[in-house]
Amino acid sequence: MSLSRRSMLKVSGAAAVAAAGGPRVQEAAAQEAVRGEPGSWGWVRNLFDLTPDSVHMSAMLIASHPRPVRQAIEEHRRGLDLDPVRYLERNNNRLTAAARQAAGDYLGVHSSHVALTDSTTMGVGLIYSGLRLRPGDEVLTTFEDYYVTHESLRLAAERTGASLRRIALFDSVEEATEDEIVSRITSAIGPSTRLVALTWVHSSTGLKIPVSSIAAAIGEVNAGRDEEDQILLGLDAVHGFGVEEETFFDLGCDFFMAGCHKWLFGPRGTGIVAISERGLAAVRPSIPSFTDDAVFTAWLKGADAPPGGNSGPRMTPGGFKPFEHIWALPEAFALHGQIGRARVAARTHDLAGLLKEALGELSGIAVRTPRDPDLSAGIVSFDVEGTHPDAIVSRLRRRGIVASVAPYAVPHVRLTPSMRNSQDEIEQVAAALREIA
Protein backbone atom coordinates (compact mmCIF):
# COMPACT_ATOMS: atom_id res chain seq x y z
CA MET A 1 0.00 0.00 0.00
CA SER A 2 1.33 3.40 -0.84
CA LEU A 3 0.86 5.83 2.01
CA SER A 4 1.47 9.22 0.50
CA ARG A 5 1.28 11.06 3.82
CA ARG A 6 3.89 8.86 5.44
CA SER A 7 6.38 11.68 5.80
CA MET A 8 3.93 13.66 7.89
CA LEU A 9 4.15 11.10 10.65
CA LYS A 10 7.79 11.62 11.53
CA VAL A 11 8.50 12.16 15.21
CA SER A 12 9.70 15.60 16.15
CA GLY A 13 10.83 17.17 19.37
CA ALA A 14 10.70 13.85 21.19
CA ALA A 15 13.62 14.40 23.52
CA ALA A 16 12.41 17.86 24.46
CA VAL A 17 9.06 16.36 25.40
CA ALA A 18 10.57 13.94 27.86
CA ALA A 19 12.83 16.60 29.33
CA ALA A 20 9.80 18.81 29.95
CA GLY A 21 7.84 15.93 31.50
CA GLY A 22 6.35 15.86 34.99
CA PRO A 23 7.82 13.62 37.67
CA ARG A 24 5.79 10.56 36.77
CA VAL A 25 6.52 10.90 33.05
CA GLN A 26 10.22 11.31 33.76
CA GLU A 27 10.10 8.33 36.07
CA ALA A 28 8.28 6.32 33.43
CA ALA A 29 10.81 7.37 30.80
CA ALA A 30 13.61 6.26 33.05
CA GLN A 31 12.23 2.77 33.41
CA GLU A 32 13.53 0.25 30.96
CA ALA A 33 10.06 -1.18 30.46
CA VAL A 34 9.06 1.96 28.57
CA ARG A 35 10.87 1.36 25.33
CA GLY A 36 11.48 3.93 22.63
CA GLU A 37 12.93 7.40 22.62
CA PRO A 38 11.05 9.41 25.25
CA GLY A 39 8.32 11.40 23.57
CA SER A 40 8.37 9.24 20.42
CA TRP A 41 5.15 7.54 19.35
CA GLY A 42 6.67 4.16 20.17
CA TRP A 43 7.35 5.43 23.66
CA VAL A 44 3.76 6.73 23.96
CA ARG A 45 2.43 3.32 22.87
CA ASN A 46 4.58 1.59 25.46
CA LEU A 47 3.10 3.72 28.25
CA PHE A 48 -0.03 1.59 27.73
CA ASP A 49 -0.28 -2.02 28.90
CA LEU A 50 -2.42 -2.92 25.87
CA THR A 51 -2.08 -6.50 24.62
CA PRO A 52 0.60 -6.32 21.92
CA ASP A 53 -1.01 -8.96 19.69
CA SER A 54 -4.06 -6.78 18.94
CA VAL A 55 -4.69 -3.54 17.10
CA HIS A 56 -6.70 -1.46 19.56
CA MET A 57 -8.79 1.00 17.56
CA SER A 58 -11.68 1.77 19.88
CA ALA A 59 -10.22 4.68 21.84
CA MET A 60 -13.64 6.25 21.69
CA LEU A 61 -15.15 3.65 24.01
CA ILE A 62 -13.03 3.32 27.13
CA ALA A 63 -9.46 4.21 27.96
CA SER A 64 -6.59 1.98 28.90
CA HIS A 65 -4.65 3.96 31.52
CA PRO A 66 -1.20 5.14 30.44
CA ARG A 67 1.57 4.50 32.90
CA PRO A 68 1.64 7.88 34.72
CA VAL A 69 -2.13 7.65 35.31
CA ARG A 70 -1.84 4.02 36.42
CA GLN A 71 0.95 4.86 38.83
CA ALA A 72 -0.95 7.78 40.37
CA ILE A 73 -4.04 5.61 40.84
CA GLU A 74 -1.95 2.89 42.48
CA GLU A 75 -0.27 5.38 44.81
CA HIS A 76 -3.60 6.84 45.98
CA ARG A 77 -5.31 3.46 46.14
CA ARG A 78 -2.53 2.23 48.42
CA GLY A 79 -2.87 5.31 50.63
CA LEU A 80 -6.62 4.84 50.89
CA ASP A 81 -6.32 1.13 51.56
CA LEU A 82 -3.75 1.66 54.32
CA ASP A 83 -5.47 4.51 56.13
CA PRO A 84 -8.68 5.58 54.34
CA VAL A 85 -9.97 8.31 56.62
CA ARG A 86 -6.69 10.07 57.32
CA TYR A 87 -5.49 9.76 53.70
CA LEU A 88 -8.77 11.29 52.55
CA GLU A 89 -8.64 14.07 55.13
CA ARG A 90 -5.05 14.92 54.28
CA ASN A 91 -5.51 14.92 50.51
CA ASN A 92 -9.07 15.40 49.34
CA ASN A 93 -9.36 19.20 49.15
CA ARG A 94 -5.93 19.68 47.64
CA LEU A 95 -6.03 16.85 45.12
CA THR A 96 -9.62 17.46 43.99
CA ALA A 97 -8.83 21.16 43.48
CA ALA A 98 -5.72 20.10 41.52
CA ALA A 99 -7.87 17.92 39.26
CA ARG A 100 -10.24 20.82 38.58
CA GLN A 101 -7.30 23.17 38.01
CA ALA A 102 -5.66 20.79 35.54
CA ALA A 103 -8.90 20.51 33.57
CA GLY A 104 -9.33 24.30 33.59
CA ASP A 105 -5.74 24.86 32.43
CA TYR A 106 -6.17 22.36 29.63
CA LEU A 107 -9.41 23.98 28.43
CA GLY A 108 -8.25 27.55 29.02
CA VAL A 109 -11.00 28.32 31.51
CA HIS A 110 -10.85 29.35 35.18
CA SER A 111 -11.16 26.30 37.42
CA SER A 112 -14.16 27.86 39.21
CA HIS A 113 -16.03 27.24 35.94
CA VAL A 114 -15.18 23.53 35.90
CA ALA A 115 -17.30 20.78 37.47
CA LEU A 116 -15.99 17.26 37.94
CA THR A 117 -18.27 14.39 36.91
CA ASP A 118 -18.13 10.65 36.29
CA SER A 119 -18.66 10.77 32.56
CA THR A 120 -20.01 12.63 29.55
CA THR A 121 -23.41 11.13 30.29
CA MET A 122 -23.45 12.52 33.82
CA GLY A 123 -22.36 15.97 32.59
CA VAL A 124 -24.96 16.13 29.83
CA GLY A 125 -27.69 14.90 32.17
CA LEU A 126 -26.74 17.35 34.94
CA ILE A 127 -26.66 20.35 32.64
CA TYR A 128 -29.78 19.72 30.59
CA SER A 129 -31.89 18.63 33.56
CA GLY A 130 -30.60 21.57 35.63
CA LEU A 131 -31.33 24.21 33.02
CA ARG A 132 -33.91 26.85 33.96
CA LEU A 133 -36.28 26.23 31.05
CA ARG A 134 -39.76 27.76 31.00
CA PRO A 135 -42.92 26.22 29.51
CA GLY A 136 -42.96 27.40 25.91
CA ASP A 137 -39.16 27.57 25.62
CA GLU A 138 -37.80 25.52 22.75
CA VAL A 139 -34.80 23.23 22.81
CA LEU A 140 -33.18 22.58 19.45
CA THR A 141 -31.07 19.53 18.67
CA THR A 142 -30.36 17.32 15.67
CA PHE A 143 -31.35 13.85 14.49
CA GLU A 144 -27.64 13.04 14.35
CA ASP A 145 -27.00 13.58 18.07
CA TYR A 146 -26.45 10.65 20.40
CA TYR A 147 -28.85 8.92 22.78
CA VAL A 148 -27.30 10.69 25.79
CA THR A 149 -28.27 14.14 24.45
CA HIS A 150 -31.67 13.03 23.15
CA GLU A 151 -32.67 11.31 26.38
CA SER A 152 -31.41 14.13 28.64
CA LEU A 153 -33.37 16.65 26.57
CA ARG A 154 -36.49 14.49 26.56
CA LEU A 155 -36.38 14.30 30.36
CA ALA A 156 -35.72 18.04 30.66
CA ALA A 157 -38.62 18.90 28.34
CA GLU A 158 -40.94 16.56 30.22
CA ARG A 159 -40.00 18.17 33.53
CA THR A 160 -40.17 21.82 32.45
CA GLY A 161 -42.82 21.97 29.73
CA ALA A 162 -40.25 23.15 27.17
CA SER A 163 -40.69 21.79 23.66
CA LEU A 164 -38.07 19.73 21.87
CA ARG A 165 -37.27 20.02 18.18
CA ARG A 166 -34.86 17.97 16.08
CA ILE A 167 -33.49 18.95 12.70
CA ALA A 168 -31.25 17.22 10.17
CA LEU A 169 -27.80 18.82 9.95
CA PHE A 170 -27.18 17.57 6.41
CA ASP A 171 -28.68 15.40 3.65
CA SER A 172 -25.50 13.42 3.05
CA VAL A 173 -22.67 13.38 5.58
CA GLU A 174 -20.06 12.79 2.88
CA GLU A 175 -21.09 16.05 1.22
CA ALA A 176 -21.79 18.13 4.33
CA THR A 177 -20.15 21.56 4.42
CA GLU A 178 -19.53 24.05 7.19
CA ASP A 179 -21.88 26.59 5.57
CA GLU A 180 -24.67 24.06 5.24
CA ILE A 181 -24.40 22.96 8.87
CA VAL A 182 -24.31 26.51 10.23
CA SER A 183 -27.18 27.70 8.07
CA ARG A 184 -29.38 24.71 8.95
CA ILE A 185 -29.01 25.59 12.61
CA THR A 186 -29.51 29.33 12.24
CA SER A 187 -32.55 28.92 10.03
CA ALA A 188 -34.12 26.52 12.56
CA ILE A 189 -33.71 28.97 15.46
CA GLY A 190 -37.01 30.60 16.39
CA PRO A 191 -38.04 33.31 18.86
CA SER A 192 -38.57 30.74 21.64
CA THR A 193 -35.33 28.76 21.09
CA ARG A 194 -33.45 28.83 24.38
CA LEU A 195 -30.94 25.99 24.00
CA VAL A 196 -29.08 24.50 21.04
CA ALA A 197 -27.74 21.08 22.08
CA LEU A 198 -25.09 19.56 19.81
CA THR A 199 -22.26 17.02 19.67
CA TRP A 200 -18.77 18.13 18.66
CA VAL A 201 -17.70 14.92 16.91
CA HIS A 202 -20.51 12.54 16.00
CA SER A 203 -19.90 9.00 17.15
CA SER A 204 -22.02 7.61 14.29
CA THR A 205 -20.31 9.13 11.25
CA GLY A 206 -17.22 10.83 12.72
CA LEU A 207 -18.42 14.25 11.47
CA LYS A 208 -16.88 17.13 13.44
CA ILE A 209 -19.19 20.09 13.44
CA PRO A 210 -17.89 23.68 13.12
CA VAL A 211 -18.65 24.68 16.72
CA SER A 212 -17.02 28.11 16.74
CA SER A 213 -18.90 29.18 13.57
CA ILE A 214 -22.16 27.92 15.04
CA ALA A 215 -21.42 29.81 18.28
CA ALA A 216 -20.67 32.98 16.32
CA ALA A 217 -23.96 32.69 14.41
CA ILE A 218 -25.87 32.16 17.67
CA GLY A 219 -24.01 35.17 19.12
CA GLU A 220 -25.42 37.33 16.32
CA VAL A 221 -28.97 36.22 17.15
CA ASN A 222 -28.33 36.80 20.87
CA ALA A 223 -27.13 40.34 20.24
CA GLY A 224 -30.74 41.31 19.55
CA ARG A 225 -32.23 39.52 22.55
CA ASP A 226 -32.77 40.28 26.23
CA GLU A 227 -30.54 38.30 28.53
CA GLU A 228 -33.24 35.89 29.76
CA ASP A 229 -34.19 35.02 26.15
CA GLN A 230 -30.69 34.40 24.90
CA ILE A 231 -29.79 31.06 23.36
CA LEU A 232 -27.33 28.82 25.18
CA LEU A 233 -25.09 26.40 23.31
CA GLY A 234 -24.51 22.98 24.89
CA LEU A 235 -21.93 20.53 23.55
CA ASP A 236 -21.32 16.85 24.08
CA ALA A 237 -17.61 17.33 23.48
CA VAL A 238 -16.26 13.89 24.31
CA HIS A 239 -14.87 12.90 20.92
CA GLY A 240 -13.03 16.18 20.41
CA PHE A 241 -11.70 16.39 23.98
CA GLY A 242 -8.16 14.97 24.12
CA VAL A 243 -7.87 15.24 20.32
CA GLU A 244 -8.42 18.82 19.22
CA GLU A 245 -6.52 21.89 20.37
CA GLU A 246 -9.37 24.39 20.72
CA THR A 247 -9.97 25.92 24.12
CA PHE A 248 -13.39 26.44 25.69
CA PHE A 249 -13.34 30.07 24.52
CA ASP A 250 -12.22 29.16 21.00
CA LEU A 251 -15.31 26.97 20.73
CA GLY A 252 -17.62 29.60 22.22
CA CYS A 253 -20.14 27.21 23.74
CA ASP A 254 -21.80 27.64 27.15
CA PHE A 255 -21.65 24.02 28.32
CA PHE A 256 -18.81 21.65 27.40
CA MET A 257 -19.41 18.12 28.68
CA ALA A 258 -16.85 15.35 28.24
CA GLY A 259 -15.68 12.14 29.81
CA CYS A 260 -11.95 11.96 30.52
CA HIS A 261 -11.87 8.20 29.94
CA LYS A 262 -11.82 8.17 26.16
CA TRP A 263 -9.42 10.21 23.98
CA LEU A 264 -7.79 11.95 26.93
CA PHE A 265 -6.80 8.51 28.30
CA GLY A 266 -7.64 9.71 31.78
CA PRO A 267 -8.88 7.63 34.70
CA ARG A 268 -11.98 5.56 33.97
CA GLY A 269 -15.06 7.02 35.64
CA THR A 270 -13.98 10.67 35.39
CA GLY A 271 -15.39 13.55 33.39
CA ILE A 272 -15.65 17.30 33.33
CA VAL A 273 -18.08 20.08 32.50
CA ALA A 274 -16.89 23.61 31.65
CA ILE A 275 -19.54 26.30 31.99
CA SER A 276 -19.61 29.92 30.77
CA GLU A 277 -20.60 32.81 33.04
CA ARG A 278 -23.97 32.95 31.29
CA GLY A 279 -24.32 29.19 31.59
CA LEU A 280 -23.70 29.26 35.35
CA ALA A 281 -26.53 31.75 35.75
CA ALA A 282 -28.89 29.57 33.71
CA VAL A 283 -28.34 26.21 35.37
CA ARG A 284 -28.73 24.87 38.90
CA PRO A 285 -27.27 21.77 40.53
CA SER A 286 -29.31 18.58 40.86
CA ILE A 287 -27.00 16.71 43.24
CA PRO A 288 -25.68 18.22 46.51
CA SER A 289 -22.08 19.37 46.19
CA PHE A 290 -19.42 18.35 48.72
CA THR A 291 -16.95 20.92 47.40
CA ASP A 292 -18.95 24.13 47.83
CA ASP A 293 -18.21 25.41 51.33
CA ALA A 294 -20.84 28.16 51.23
CA VAL A 295 -23.72 25.72 50.79
CA PHE A 296 -22.38 23.23 53.32
CA THR A 297 -21.64 25.91 55.93
CA ALA A 298 -25.13 27.36 55.53
CA TRP A 299 -26.58 23.91 56.15
CA LEU A 300 -24.40 23.47 59.25
CA LYS A 301 -25.81 26.73 60.61
CA GLY A 302 -29.37 25.72 59.78
CA ALA A 303 -29.55 28.57 57.24
CA ASP A 304 -30.79 28.55 53.66
CA ALA A 305 -28.21 28.07 50.94
CA PRO A 306 -26.95 31.45 49.72
CA PRO A 307 -28.78 32.49 46.53
CA GLY A 308 -26.87 32.77 43.26
CA GLY A 309 -23.16 32.12 43.33
CA ASN A 310 -23.33 29.11 41.07
CA SER A 311 -19.93 27.66 40.19
CA GLY A 312 -18.11 24.62 38.92
CA PRO A 313 -17.62 23.30 42.46
CA ARG A 314 -21.33 23.82 43.19
CA MET A 315 -22.23 21.90 40.01
CA THR A 316 -19.91 19.03 41.01
CA PRO A 317 -21.99 16.12 42.35
CA GLY A 318 -21.02 15.23 45.90
CA GLY A 319 -20.81 11.86 47.61
CA PHE A 320 -17.80 9.67 48.25
CA LYS A 321 -16.07 8.63 45.06
CA PRO A 322 -13.36 6.42 43.65
CA PHE A 323 -11.05 9.25 44.76
CA GLU A 324 -7.92 7.58 43.49
CA HIS A 325 -9.24 8.00 39.94
CA ILE A 326 -10.21 11.69 40.35
CA TRP A 327 -6.86 12.47 41.96
CA ALA A 328 -4.97 10.86 39.06
CA LEU A 329 -6.62 13.19 36.51
CA PRO A 330 -3.79 15.78 36.48
CA GLU A 331 -1.44 13.08 35.21
CA ALA A 332 -3.59 12.59 32.10
CA PHE A 333 -3.60 16.30 31.31
CA ALA A 334 0.13 16.52 32.05
CA LEU A 335 0.87 13.68 29.63
CA HIS A 336 -0.95 15.46 26.80
CA GLY A 337 0.89 18.67 27.66
CA GLN A 338 4.21 16.88 27.69
CA ILE A 339 3.70 15.09 24.40
CA GLY A 340 2.34 18.38 23.02
CA ARG A 341 -1.31 19.00 22.25
CA ALA A 342 -0.51 20.07 18.70
CA ARG A 343 1.41 16.81 18.17
CA VAL A 344 -1.45 14.73 19.60
CA ALA A 345 -3.96 16.50 17.33
CA ALA A 346 -1.73 16.18 14.26
CA ARG A 347 -0.98 12.52 14.98
CA THR A 348 -4.64 11.62 15.41
CA HIS A 349 -5.65 13.49 12.26
CA ASP A 350 -2.75 12.05 10.26
CA LEU A 351 -3.55 8.45 11.22
CA ALA A 352 -7.27 8.98 10.58
CA GLY A 353 -6.40 10.58 7.22
CA LEU A 354 -4.21 7.62 6.28
CA LEU A 355 -6.94 5.21 7.25
CA LYS A 356 -9.56 7.06 5.20
CA GLU A 357 -7.15 7.14 2.26
CA ALA A 358 -6.48 3.40 2.56
CA LEU A 359 -10.17 2.52 2.93
CA GLY A 360 -11.00 4.73 -0.03
CA GLU A 361 -8.76 2.57 -2.22
CA LEU A 362 -10.71 -0.61 -1.38
CA SER A 363 -13.65 -1.57 -3.55
CA GLY A 364 -16.89 -2.32 -1.76
CA ILE A 365 -16.10 0.10 1.09
CA ALA A 366 -17.92 3.40 1.51
CA VAL A 367 -16.19 5.77 3.94
CA ARG A 368 -18.84 7.83 5.75
CA THR A 369 -16.56 10.22 7.65
CA PRO A 370 -15.74 13.41 5.74
CA ARG A 371 -12.19 13.51 4.37
CA ASP A 372 -11.85 17.18 5.30
CA PRO A 373 -9.82 17.42 8.56
CA ASP A 374 -11.91 20.48 9.51
CA LEU A 375 -15.01 18.28 9.48
CA SER A 376 -13.53 15.18 11.12
CA ALA A 377 -11.30 14.12 14.02
CA GLY A 378 -10.20 10.62 15.09
CA ILE A 379 -13.35 8.58 14.38
CA VAL A 380 -13.43 6.84 11.01
CA SER A 381 -16.79 5.28 10.04
CA PHE A 382 -17.48 3.16 7.00
CA ASP A 383 -19.74 0.51 5.51
CA VAL A 384 -18.92 -2.61 3.58
CA GLU A 385 -21.35 -3.18 0.75
CA GLY A 386 -23.74 -6.05 1.42
CA THR A 387 -22.44 -6.91 4.92
CA HIS A 388 -23.82 -5.76 8.27
CA PRO A 389 -21.33 -3.75 10.38
CA ASP A 390 -21.61 -6.32 13.22
CA ALA A 391 -20.31 -9.02 10.89
CA ILE A 392 -17.39 -6.83 9.77
CA VAL A 393 -16.46 -6.04 13.38
CA SER A 394 -16.54 -9.76 14.23
CA ARG A 395 -14.30 -10.57 11.28
CA LEU A 396 -11.88 -7.81 12.25
CA ARG A 397 -11.80 -9.04 15.85
CA ARG A 398 -10.97 -12.55 14.66
CA ARG A 399 -7.93 -10.93 13.04
CA GLY A 400 -7.01 -9.14 16.28
CA ILE A 401 -8.37 -5.73 15.28
CA VAL A 402 -10.65 -4.14 17.86
CA ALA A 403 -13.23 -2.05 16.01
CA SER A 404 -16.78 -1.28 17.12
CA VAL A 405 -20.23 -0.61 15.70
CA ALA A 406 -21.87 2.79 16.15
CA PRO A 407 -24.95 2.14 18.34
CA TYR A 408 -27.33 4.20 16.19
CA ALA A 409 -30.43 3.44 14.13
CA VAL A 410 -28.13 3.42 11.11
CA PRO A 411 -25.04 1.52 12.26
CA HIS A 412 -21.57 1.86 10.75
CA VAL A 413 -18.22 0.18 11.41
CA ARG A 414 -15.93 2.47 13.43
CA LEU A 415 -12.19 2.54 13.79
CA THR A 416 -10.54 5.18 15.91
CA PRO A 417 -6.82 5.70 15.41
CA SER A 418 -5.33 7.64 18.30
CA MET A 419 -1.95 8.72 19.64
CA ARG A 420 -1.29 5.18 20.85
CA ASN A 421 -1.64 3.66 17.34
CA SER A 422 0.90 3.43 14.55
CA GLN A 423 1.14 3.63 10.82
CA ASP A 424 1.87 -0.11 10.71
CA GLU A 425 -1.41 -0.75 12.45
CA ILE A 426 -3.24 1.29 9.80
CA GLU A 427 -1.60 -0.94 7.21
CA GLN A 428 -2.67 -4.07 9.13
CA VAL A 429 -6.25 -2.85 9.21
CA ALA A 430 -6.20 -2.06 5.49
CA ALA A 431 -4.75 -5.51 4.73
CA ALA A 432 -7.42 -7.21 6.85
CA LEU A 433 -10.21 -5.26 5.17
CA ARG A 434 -8.80 -6.08 1.75
CA GLU A 435 -9.38 -9.77 2.62
CA ILE A 436 -12.76 -9.21 4.25
CA ALA A 437 -14.47 -6.69 1.98
Ligand SMILES: Cc1ncc(COP(=O)(O)O)c(C=O)c1O
Ligand atom coordinates in the same frame (compact mmCIF):
# COMPACT_ATOMS: atom_id res chain seq x y z
C1 LIG B 1 -21.32 11.15 21.57
C2 LIG B 1 -21.19 10.34 22.83
N1 LIG B 1 -21.55 10.91 24.01
C3 LIG B 1 -21.45 10.25 25.16
C4 LIG B 1 -20.98 8.96 25.21
C5 LIG B 1 -20.88 8.29 26.54
O1 LIG B 1 -19.71 8.77 27.16
P1 LIG B 1 -19.41 8.52 28.70
O2 LIG B 1 -19.01 7.09 28.81
O3 LIG B 1 -18.28 9.42 29.04
O4 LIG B 1 -20.66 8.82 29.42
C6 LIG B 1 -20.61 8.31 24.00
C7 LIG B 1 -20.09 6.95 23.88
O5 LIG B 1 -19.74 6.20 24.67
C8 LIG B 1 -20.72 9.03 22.80
O6 LIG B 1 -20.39 8.47 21.64
